[in-house]
Amino acid sequence: MPRPRIATIRDVAALAGVAVGTASKALNGQGSLRAETITRVRQAAEQLGFVANAAARSLQTRRTYTVGMITTDTIGRFSIPMLIGVEDALGAGRISVLLCDARDDPIRERHHLDVLLSRRVDGIIVTGRRAGTRPPIDAGPGVPVVYAFLASADPADCSVVPDEAGGAQAVLDHLTALGRSRIVHVTGPAHHHSARVRASVFPDSLYGAWSESWGRQAAAILLARGQHFDAVACGNDQIARGVTDALREAGHRVPHDVAVTGFDNWAVIAEASRPPLTSVDMDLAGLGRAAANLLLQAIAGNPATGTHTHPAHLVIRDSTVAVSP
Amino acid sequence: MPRPRIATIRDVAALAGVAVGTASKALNGQGSLRAETITRVRQAAEQLGFVANAAARSLQTRRTYTVGMITTDTIGRFSIPMLIGVEDALGAGRISVLLCDARDDPIRERHHLDVLLSRRVDGIIVTGRRAGTRPPIDAGPGVPVVYAFLASADPADCSVVPDEAGGAQAVLDHLTALGRSRIVHVTGPAHHHSARVRASVFPDSLYGAWSESWGRQAAAILLARGQHFDAVACGNDQIARGVTDALREAGHRVPHDVAVTGFDNWAVIAEASRPPLTSVDMDLAGLGRAAANLLLQAIAGNPATGTHTHPAHLVIRDSTVAVSP
DNA sequence: TCGTTCAAGGAAAACGATTTCCCTGACGCT
DNA sequence: AGCGTCAGGGAAATCGTTTTCCTTGAACGA
Incomplete structure (x- = not known):
């Protein structure tokens, strides 16, 4: 059989016995039409399985209902929750997401942008x-851009970033409230922006890598130092897990002797630790939603500017507890 | 200043002093044009920052250079590498990816499909x-579909799935070659398809959950059983890590007394384990590329049918070693 | 010199919607 | 009866490209 050409609004109009313009109005609820006409057109569309061609429509309306999402470095663990949040917020507006992975390559980025x-x-x-x-x-002009997670270097651009310092502060407050006073911070590489920001609220920091093995190594260093400490606040969950394991194996009780905290609230690590880790959740999905909503506003003609911080919150699990009296 | 309207091919043609059709030919290398004309048009386009409107183009050519990627359940750890592979293979053909997250909701899925x-x-x-x-x-007709990771229930459709049984077999062969003969398999829920497939090659299997804590619990069960075993092949890396930790803490040496293997080769788990885990890598990026290439062929008019299996391979680390003589 | 052929490029018809006019009756009012 | 108003719907312009025809001159061979 001859492949049944995909139905156009012409076919719908013909079947319903109206002009194409009328069919368009009936399908979109524009203009003034008799109810009977509208249902006749809708039935015809239904019968033909008609779905409006988005290209033709956007040519006319100058709206594509599409936004692009460019990831600077490769799409990974941090992008996913944001992506989900973005999709969530945009899906409500019937907008689709075109995903572009620039992989830290300016050429690729330029290409994707084009x-x-x-x-x-x-x-x-x-x-x-x-x-x-x-x-x-x-x-170019006329295309609103929102930066999520990392900010644009131009402060006039619109960016949404997680409140990493706030998260770290929440950890410090939490530990302090638990009566912990000798707190050490163990985190990733000193050249890493997040590491420095998260470390900024702590008086004493050890820089290393974002890995469990560094966590174990750092614990050994702390123990060898011989200085008393009753809490280790870590720069991410993997480090925290390494610290926890090493402390436990060295005979220290977590959380009673030493409280330990993570950062990122990466479930697979934080919940599998023994004990499960108190950690900072940056609410990346919420951040994605926030960015998407700002973008929607900008598209609607109300662009926001400046760098907005999105609050992080502490998820308390068993790795932190008040000092024993 | 009046926002400079985005340049169309009309503007380019006017600036170059040719007809729009001619400009189109010059930009796309069609028809026969003088070299001088071509460069004149190209310069005009460059000067105006002209970028062809994709909607208008696809209206004419009936090609959108876009493919949709629908994830049945929520986009997560397994989708990422595939997504990267897909983007990789399609990017070469200048095709973009529209990402849709159906979240296990048939309504959402239908909507995204529309x-x-x-x-x-x-x-x-x-x-x-x-x-x-x-x-x-x-x-509908005319839109090729390729299923990746999970197969379509209709065997006439085109699907690409990882060779999970082959991966499990590779583990078994590897352990056997190392002289391990009393092998136990610890895996996820019995109702889970992957769990059963992966277990199919092993004589003795314990079903539970996909978590570290189940791994630890399973190790305890095995030890309590009192039967000798010299290898534990696990259904995923988290279970393997749990097993490894529990065995070590019970005084058994991994890998010398007991070899342990994982599945999925999830770097953050497999490499952080002590010792790092030998694991099966399903090459999801490669699977994504394969699916994308099959799709490209189908788009080009050569649809493939049936379920193709994509090979998995073993990544050998320190958790497996030959039995001591 | 007179067709032929061919390169070069213009004109216009698509592609599939939306939207703006405009036309036609029916109705109400004086 | 005459006039304005308004609902209902048709005709056609429009969006920005690509592509198919045509129309030119110029070169060329007989």
Whole structure:
């Protein structure tokens, strides 16, 4: 059989016995039409399995209901929750997401940007993990851009970043409230922006790597130092897990002798630790939603500017407890 | 200043002093034009920052250079590498990916499907983690679909799945070659398709959950059973890590007394274990590439059918070693 | 010199919607 | 009866490209 050509609004109009313009109005609820006409057109559309061609529509309306999401570095663990949040917020507005992975390559990034512009996306969300800020992307006029997780270097751009310092402060407050006073911070590489920000609220910090093995090593260093400590606040969950394991195996009780905290609230690590880790949740899905909503506003003509911080919150598990009297 | 309207091919043609048709030919290298004309048009386009409107183009060419990727369950750890592989293979063909997250909700899935169809995507990749097969999606005629990771229930559809049984067999062969003969398999829930497939090659299996704590619990069960065993092949890396920790803490040496293997090769778990885990890598990125390439072929008019298995391979680390003589 | 052929590029018809006019009756009012 | 108003719906312009025809001159061979 001849492959049944996909139905156009022409076919619908013909079947319903009206003009194409009328069919369009009936399907979109525009203009003034008799109820009977509307249902006749709708039935015809239903019968033909008609789905409006988005390209044709956006040519006319100058809206594509598409936004691009560019990840600076490769899409990974941090991008996923944000992506979900973004999809969530945009899906409500019937907007789809075009995903672009720049892999830290400026050429790839430029190429993806050109593709997005040629598709006339309604807006762009830029994300990535690397540093604290990144050079703004050049998306010509009329295309709103929101930066998520990392901020644009241009403070006039609109960015949403997690409140990492606030999260760290929450840890410190929590530990202090538990009566812990000799707190050490163990975190990732000193050149890493997040490491420095998270460390900023603690008086004493050890820099290393973002890994469990560094956590174990750091615990050994702390024990060898011989100085008393009753809490270790870690720069991420993996370090915290390493610290926890090493302390336990050295005969120290976590959380009674030493409280330990993580950062990122990565369930697979934090919940599998013994004991499960108190950790900072940056609410990346919420951050993604926030970025998407700001983008929607910008698309609607109310662009926001400046860097907005999105609150983090503490998830308390068994690795922190008040000092024994 | 009046916002400079985005340049169209009309503007380019006017600036270059040619007709729009000619400009189009010059930019796309069609027809026969003088070299001088071509460069003149290209310069004009460059000067105006012209980028062709993809909607208008695809209206004409009936190609959108877009494919949709629908994830059945929520996009997560398994989708990422596949997504990267897909993007990789499609990016070469200048095709973009529209990401849709159905979250196990048939309504959402139907909605996303309609959106993709209205966008006239060139093809669709369906992925997800849940079961071994899933009902085929209803993407009208003319839109090729490839299922990745899980297969379509209709064997005439085109699917690409990891060779889980082959991976498990590779583990068994590896352990056997090391002289291990009393092998126990510890894996996830019995109702889970992957658990059963992976278990199928082992004579003795314990079903539980996909977690570290189940791994620890299983190790305790094995030790309490009192039967000798010299290897534990686990259904995933988290279980393997739990098993490893529990065995070590019970005074057994891994890998000398007992060899342990994981599955999935999830770096953050496998490499952080003590010792690092020998594990099966399903090459999800490669699987994504394979699926994308099959889709490209289908789009080009050569659809493949049937379920293709993509090979897995063993990554050998320190958790497996030959039995001491 | 007179067709032929061919390169070069213009004109216009698609592609599939939306939207703006405009036309036609029916109705109400004086 | 005459006039304005308004609901209902048709016709056609429009969005920005690509592609198919045409129309030119110029070169060329007989």
